Amino acid sequence: MKQLLRLIFLIPCFAFTQVNAAKYVCPPCNHPCDSTTYDQPGVCAHCGMTLVEKNQQIVKDQKITVCFYLYDGVEVLDFAGPMEVFSYAGFKVITVAKTKAPLMSQGILKIIPDYSIKDAPQTDIFAVFGGSDDVAANDPEVISWIRSRDGATKNYFSVCTGAFILGKAGLLDQLTVTTFHKSITNLQNAVPKAKVLQNVRYVDNGRIITTAGISAGIDGALHLVAKLKGKEVAEAVAKQIEYDKYIPEQGMNLSPQH
Amino acid sequence: MKQLLRLIFLIPCFAFTQVNAAKYVCPPCNHPCDSTTYDQPGVCAHCGMTLVEKNQQIVKDQKITVCFYLYDGVEVLDFAGPMEVFSYAGFKVITVAKTKAPLMSQGILKIIPDYSIKDAPQTDIFAVFGGSDDVAANDPEVISWIRSRDGATKNYFSVCTGAFILGKAGLLDQLTVTTFHKSITNLQNAVPKAKVLQNVRYVDNGRIITTAGISAGIDGALHLVAKLKGKEVAEAVAKQIEYDKYIPEQGMNLSPQH
Known part of the structure; x- marks a missing residue:
């Protein structure tokens, strides 16, 4: 029972961690770095473009x-x-x-x-x-x-x-x-x-x-x-x-x- | 003999005409007009480059x-x-x-x-x-x-x-x-x-x-x-x-x- 309670307590923490683990990508530039993901914001090491959050990029991918x-x-x-x-x-x-x-x-x-x-x-x-x-x-x-x-x-x-x-x-x-x-x-x-x-x-x-x-x-x-x-x-x-x-x-x- | 003399007289004229029948081409530009020859100087109708005498172009072709x-x-x-x-x-x-x-x-x-x-x-x-x-x-x-x-x-x-x-x-x-x-x-x-x-x-x-x-x-x-x-x-x-x-x-x- 104690273990079950601990698990129930941990679930939202884990979910929160997932939500906040933002990933960063360069805007699509038709270079191999289009598939590279970074943990931190900054510039793409390959094409030099300013990174954007991956979710933002998905919208831009249209x-x-x-x-x-x-x-x-x-x-x-x-x-x-x-x-x-x-x-x-x-x-x-x-x-x-x-x-x-x-x-x-x-x-x-x-x-x-x-x-x-x-x-x-x-x-x-x-x-x-x-x-x-x-x-x-x-x-x-x-x-x-x-x-x-x-x-x-x-x-x-x-x-x-x-x-x-x-x-x-x-x-x-x-x-x-x-x-x-x-x-x-x-x-x-x-x-x-x-x-x-x-x-x-x-x-x-x-x-x-x-x-x-x-x-x-x-x-x-x-x-x-x-x-x-x-x-x-x-x-x-x-x-x-x-x-x-x-x-x-x-x-x-x-x-x-x- | 008279005809022979006339022929001898004409040869250099003919040769002179040949030498002066200059043909003109555009400088090599990697377009189909590279093989076009013009009778008059001017510009190439295709690429617009100023025409040069064909003989000059042969030298430039190196x-x-x-x-x-x-x-x-x-x-x-x-x-x-x-x-x-x-x-x-x-x-x-x-x-x-x-x-x-x-x-x-x-x-x-x-x-x-x-x-x-x-x-x-x-x-x-x-x-x-x-x-x-x-x-x-x-x-x-x-x-x-x-x-x-x-x-x-x-x-x-x-x-x-x-x-x-x-x-x-x-x-x-x-x-x-x-x-x-x-x-x-x-x-x-x-x-x-x-x-x-x-x-x-x-x-x-x-x-x-x-x-x-x-x-x-x-x-x-x-x-x-x-x-x-x-x-x-x-x-x-x-x-x-x-x-x-x-x-x-x-x-x-x-x-x-x-």
């Missing part, structure tokens, strides 16, 4: 998803800059191509996409990039697939001549947009119903963001992070990736919510 | 070669920034990993390397990048392979925590170097014979260039292009990739030739 549509001849920095930014912002990035066959980026980097257009899941954001963009823009099957996802796509994001692909899908009509500095006139001709601007780092129309060429994708991606997760998160990502040259709100924001 | 050593967990922007820069500067980039098995960059991008350490050709420049750098730095076989190439390697180039790999290969002793901003102390402890600086975009020791974290690889790569091919080429590449934020000579140049 990640924003992004489809990176890739193709033979896609420009490497066009997609890698935003991939780095979205990764540190905790977005879940998937790569998709027309088929799952390996493709070459810039004639150098051989990539195996995660999905083809036959089995790619829907994502919150659809992102396209420049390079040999006509490989995608002139492929009716790809354009039709992009259109078929439109209802569930919350945001579009293009870097450089990736804008030609969105234009071909009819997404840029009536919008103010931008592209690679040497393709301004070509895009204006291709999408006469859009207003194509030069000398702007990115243009945010609310649902659709288009950026200038190649490295401008980094700025556009940071802008999208600021828009969806807050300025502080974008600034933390810029600091993490040592993009000291980040100038918040450097582009043109025509977003109705702005 | 390309500087770069080995991009990749591994599971390599940071995507670390290597993609320099890959973009070197590509437009006309360097020939190859990717090498320990084996030819696909590897994951940042847990997102699946890459098939061109070569393994068993069959990779020698290159002028050896480049390493950050991320899960201990995968390479703690692999004696990889470190031994890097050392075995040392005699024929003209330049080393590290981005971010890629410096740990060069350090493990004994290449940073007695040098002033840099790395990812959160790894300054760790690198100093790992390579006590080096002087590890913070708050510097890159450090050029002549043969070995180390850069700060992630996006700083773009600046370091542009510096290496300026060093090997001239400031004008680096500025043209920065303009092409719309890296308007490029500040020439932003890093620390300790190169003896400087």
Whole structure:
């Protein structure tokens, strides 16, 4: 009886200990440390991000998803800059191509996409990039697939001549947009119903963001992070990736919510 | 006899016409337009680079070669920034990993390397990048392979925590170097014979260039292009990739030739 009473007395103490044994994790960063748990708050020894309580992180794990549509001849920095930014912002990035066959980026980097257009899941954001963009823009099957996802796509994001692909899908009509500095006139001709601007780092129309060429994708991606997760998160990502040259709100924001 | 004389007279004219039928090509940029020939000077319709005479290009085709050593967990922007820069500067980039098995960059991008350490050709420049750098730095076989190439390697180039790999290969002793901003102390402890600086975009020791974290690889790569091919080429590449934020000579140049 005495032992039973002791046990009854101990149960709440044990339960209390369990509740208070907070565990800490880094915000999701797509590095192996995503699965590391720490007993104390502080910074992650691997990625250097400030740790958060594990329970908080579970809520944050409802990640924003992004489809990176890739193709033979896609420009490497066009997609890698935003991939780095979205990764540190905790977005879940998937790569998709027309088929799952390996493709070459810039004639150098051989990539195996995660999905083809036959089995790619829907994502919150659809992102396209420049390079040999006509490989995608002139492929009716790809354009039709992009259109078929439109209802569930919350945001579009293009870097450089990736804008030609969105234009071909009819997404840029009536919008103010931008592209690679040497393709301004070509895009204006291709999408006469859009207003194509030069000398702007990115243009945010609310649902659709288009950026200038190649490295401008980094700025556009940071802008999208600021828009969806807050300025502080974008600034933390810029600091993490040592993009000291980040100038918040450097582009043109025509977003109705702005 | 009259006809023979006419023929003799015409031969040099014909030869002269041939010599002057100049063809124009874009500087090598690893895009499909590398094989396009134009009859007139101007700019390449695809990549927008200023055309050069084909004969000049043949001389330039003796390309500087770069080995991009990749591994599971390599940071995507670390290597993609320099890959973009070197590509437009006309360097020939190859990717090498320990084996030819696909590897994951940042847990997102699946890459098939061109070569393994068993069959990779020698290159002028050896480049390493950050991320899960201990995968390479703690692999004696990889470190031994890097050392075995040392005699024929003209330049080393590290981005971010890629410096740990060069350090493990004994290449940073007695040098002033840099790395990812959160790894300054760790690198100093790992390579006590080096002087590890913070708050510097890159450090050029002549043969070995180390850069700060992630996006700083773009600046370091542009510096290496300026060093090997001239400031004008680096500025043209920065303009092409719309890296308007490029500040020439932003890093620390300790190169003896400087």
